[in-house]
Amino acid sequence: MSTLEGYVRPDGRVGLRNHALVLSTVALANRWAELTAAGHEDALLVTGETIRGGRGGDMPAQQELLDALVRHPNTGCALVLTQDPISAETLRNAFAGLGKPVEVLALLDQDGMERAVHRSREALGKLISAGGAKRQPIGLEHLSIALECGGSDPTSALASNAAIGRFVDRVIDAGGTAMISETVEFIGAEEIVSKRTPDPDLRQRILDFIRTREVWHSEDGEDYRGVNPTAENIAGGLTTLVEKSLGAVAKSGTRDFVGALAYGERPSRSGLHFMDTPFFTPLSLTGMVQGGCNVVLFGLGQFNPSANPLVPTIKVCGNEKTVANWRDAIDIDASTLLTGAQDLDGLADTIQSTIADCSRGALCAAERWREGQIFFPRESAPL
Amino acid sequence: MHEGEFRRVLVVDAGDNVGTLIDDRTDLLAHSGGPVEAGVPYGHKIALQDIACGGEVIKYGVTIGTATKPIAAGAHVHVHNVSELDE
Known part of the structure; x- marks a missing residue:
């Protein structure tokens, strides 16, 4: 029987994929994420009905899900796109020291849609080339x-x-x-x-x-x-x-x-x-x-x-x-x-x-x- | 037609008293273990042995229901002669 192979991550977990994740953390950034991922054949676009103004446990639950997707062992690197600079800073801190390439960009930090897409595609390209994870048995x-x-x-x-x-x-x-x-x-x-x-x-x-x-x-x-x-x-x-x-x-x-x-x-x-x-x-x-x-x-x-x-x-x-x-x-x-x-x-x-x-x-x-x-x-x- | 051919019946566990017909040929009247009632559809169950009224109907080695009337070997086992277990 053929051998299993996987990517052993710094936290000890093992991924079967090394996805370059393009993740939109709020539906406002979904279109930006779509345009970004469309520029890279290997990108995995993940957008959802993620909202603002959720009540009760819904906002923490949403944050935990987004966090888990970036940390997931099948994620090799991640470009995280959000709406505002304050959210971006919080996310940047959350993913610091994760042991995999992660970049967070805010739409409101950009100056026009065309330049935003150019910049995010460029950032994604850098993340992908910084990856370098290898499969092992x-x-x-x-x-x-x-x-x-x-x-x-x-x-x-x-x-x-x-x-x-x-x-x-x-x-x-x-x-x-x-x-x-x-x-x-x-x-x-x-x-x-x-x-x-x-x-x-x-x-x-x-x-x-x-x-x-x-x-x-x-x-x-x-x-x-x-x-x-x-x-x-x-x-x-x-x-x-x-x-x-x-x-x-x-x-x-x-x-x-x-x-x-x-x-x-x-x-x-x-x-x-x-x-x-x-x-x-x-x-x-x-x-x-x-x-x-x-x-x-x-x-x-x-x-x-x-x-x-x-x-x-x-x-x-x-x-x-x-x-x-x-x-x-x-x-x-x-x-x-x-x-x-x-x-x-x-x-x-x-x-x-x-x-x-x-x-x-x-x-x-x-x-x-x-x-x-x-x-x-x-x-x-x-x- | 289909002279000497048997309908295919799948028995999951050795302790089961019903088997599942996995064969579309509803005109065949036997499976390898005995008779089959005519017309029982694909995916439905037949009794592998006689089951008394009130007896356990066993599939996957687990009791899945209770016979509500006597069921003869080869007969269709379904909602017309089986009830849910009492809670």
Whole structure:
């Protein structure tokens, strides 16, 4: 099997990418960031709906996310673009001594759009040439996997999620890290999670995350247990909520949970973690990437284009028809498990070699199509 | 048509009493372990053995529901004869 390679960062974390990040910290600077990134083929543009005047915990949460993106091990260097000089100074101080090239520019420090774009492109060019990080061989213990599924159908639990789960067991046993999220998918699977969480405090923390979102759901006048599995799920062959939940949980493999993380929180140890996130895929992925994941394994039934721009998002699909129709947007055909052409260990090998190829520079399908967004949940209406 | 051919059924765990049909050919009336009720769609489950009324329905080695009527080996196992587990 081909070797994994990665960029070992000064903080000890390992990236599978060495992105030149062009990050807009407030939507006012998004267009400037777009024009800047358009001038460099290798630039990774990340703009979002980042706002001013957020209330409660929303502004600190937004700052923490932006900070985590610059610090992320897949970021090799970063050009950070913002609106005003005071914000720029604060950001400059925050990123000083990070051990990677970072430059912060404020739009209001410029004198006209054309010169602003010229200056930012020039700054980006300097950051890229200052980089110089080299890939070196790494082990499975350096993987931190975000687990996700979308477009779930009857093949998901049987093929893609099962294959991902088998690979996750292998990574956990090697000392690596994985996280599973989308809390509402665990409604109905409490008993399974409990059995796999020997630490009683940790178990309670996970159950509380699940319970809290179920209560939100009922406060919105809906009963999750009453409407799941959905009519579509039932037409597809799913019979009970437990059966549906098991399918989603299958991608986490079989090892014990060792951590229960709040949205975006970085794990303090290796192993399998639960992260409390909303079910909308781009939000959920953003939380796990903020938490430091360096690769995403994404199980599909029907096609789903979601991905994260900073982190290679590898699509694994068990539905033969979807694979046939979306061959150019799917990385791994797991329908071989259903036809008997491959077993779970064979597919776990395929996942490992796909990640290895990806770590040595091959683009995954989502990267070829430049899919993916950075989103984050907002709790309050802005001022 | 399809003389002697079996519908493909996937059984996840050795302890399961249901399997999932992963085969579009709904006119085939057998799988390698026995009969299959006609017309059961792709992705749906069949019983691998007789399940009594009130018996556990087991998939992934886990009880996923309770039979609400007797289910014969080969019969369609779905919302018409299985209920959610009592909480």
